[in-house]
Amino acid sequence: MSSSLKKFLSEPFEVQWRTAVLRLPRAVPDQVLRYTSxxxxxxxxxxxxxxxRYSIPVYVFVPPTEPPPEGYPVIIDFHGGGFVMGSCLEQAPFCAKMARDLGALVITVDYRMGPIDKFPAAVEDGEDVLSAILDPSAPGYAALRAGIADRVKRPAAKPLPIDTTRLAIAGFSSGGNLALNLALSIAPPQVETPWPSRIPPGHPRRVPLLLYYPSFDARQLPSERTCPPKMPASKTFWRESFDILHQTYLPREQAGHxxxxxxxxxxxxxHEQARMYLVLPELDSLAExxxxxxxxxxxxxxxxxxxVTRVKGMRHGWTQMPVSWLxxxxxxxxxxxxxxxVQFVKDxxxxxxxxxxxxGNLSA
Structure with a gap:
């Protein structure tokens, strides 16, 4: 029995069955992308x-064009789901568009979540993937390049070039939390010991952060947030489930970290090079x-x-829903x-x- 399964089975039954229901979409096979993306x-x-002692699954989108001489730009992406659900599959239409329109290598991260793993597991996974891109001494640096070269049938003598000066980070909901996290270098007294960003202080180019309806303050449980006037009340099951499962990843006493x-x-x-594009739908309890x-x-x-782009009448997560639902x-x-x-990143x-x-409109 794997250690992850042991952790899951050690949780109360209420946590187990609610997790199983919320994680059902993750059982969808990758082949569905042939239709949804x-x-x-x-x-x-x-x-x-x-x-x-674990590996981080990442979904890699390679653009259909040959890399420029300096190499492919690179975008790291994080799905949403309150650190207890969500899937890289839901990011595919966005990631594929970024790869096509920007000619960029896009890497979306299947980071660890509750109830099996605890804070700061997702933050650490994001940092480790960023280091695999930027830091030759990082554990994943060689594995990332070798894995990509193998899948795109590139000869070992000519590794796939990556332009690490052109870096962007995207995140949706809880993924927006992670995207902002990667651009922060937090020092005492906010933390006991310095916790720097993996983006070097002297990074030569601006780093765009694409933040879609992010979660920036975890001190309130989902049911405690203020709902906008026009936002329909959520079903009791979802409200209770998110309240219960949220705390399996992030204990209340750590929420203000x-x-x-x-x-x-x-x-x-x-980071002084961070440039942020923030998308806020009107019908979202995270907007406040x-x-x-x-x-x-x-x-x-x-x-x-x-x-900041404020979008009237839209609900949380609408950009990640299947197009047929919209x-x-x-x-x-x-x-x-x-x-x-796309244009924000180019600019x-x-x-x-x-x-x-x-x-976002300089060159449009």
Whole structure:
């Protein structure tokens, strides 16, 4: 019996059955992407060594074009799900579009979650994947490059070139929490010992962060958040399940830690090259905490590094739902934010020196 299964079976039955229900979508085979993300490219899965005795599965999208001389740019992506559910499969349409339109290597991370694993497991997995891209001494560095070269049938003498100066990080809901986390270097007194970002202080280019309806403050359980006036009340089952399972990953006494709630981190911790595109749907109980963070960014002198798109009438997670579930307006706004995200990344990497509010339409 695996250690993960032992951990799961040690949980109370109520946690076990609620986890099983919420994790059902993860049983969907990867082949479904031929229909839900038919334009491609379609990903392959690599397992990267980590700092611990486990491997981190990552879904890798290789663009259909040859790399430029300096190599493929790279985007790291994180799915949502409150650190207890969610799947890399739901990220495929977004990741495939980023790969196609930006000619970028896109890596979406199947990070560890509750109830089997505890905070800061997901943060550590994100850091280890970022290190596998940037740091030749990291456990996953050689494995990532060898795994990609093998899958794209590239000769060992000509490893796939990666342009690590063009780096972007994307995250949706709890994945947005992780995306912001990777750009923070947190120092005492907020933490006992320094916890730096894996992005070097002297990174030569701006680093775009694509933050879709992120969770920035974990101090409130899902049922305790303020719901917008027009937002329908959630079903009792979902509300209770998320309250119970959320605490299996993040105990209440750790919820105020700046890695658990990156919106609480001092803005001095934010990498100076970070440029943020924040997407906030109207019908979302997480929107209030993001608005608090936006005000903090403005008050602490980083307003020019932030672009905010507020989308009326949309609900949390609408951009990750299968297109067949969406009405025409949902499809339109979803595509609009994706197009803006593509252009935001282009402008951040290679555009002129300009406020982030202008990025996304500088070259459009």
């Amino acid at each position: 038919y334009e491609g490219p379609h990903p392959f899965v690599l397992k990267l060594p980590s700092r611990g 700046p890695r658990a709630s990156p919106g609480l981190a001092d803005l001095s911790a934010l 905490q993001s608005e608090v963070w936006v005000k903090k960014v403005e008050e602490e002198g980083r307003a020019e590094d932030l672009k 009405d025409d307006e949902e499809k339109r706004t979803r595509e609009e934010t994706f197009v803006t995200a 951040a990497w290679d555009g002129p020196d300009a406020p982030a509010s202008a990025m």
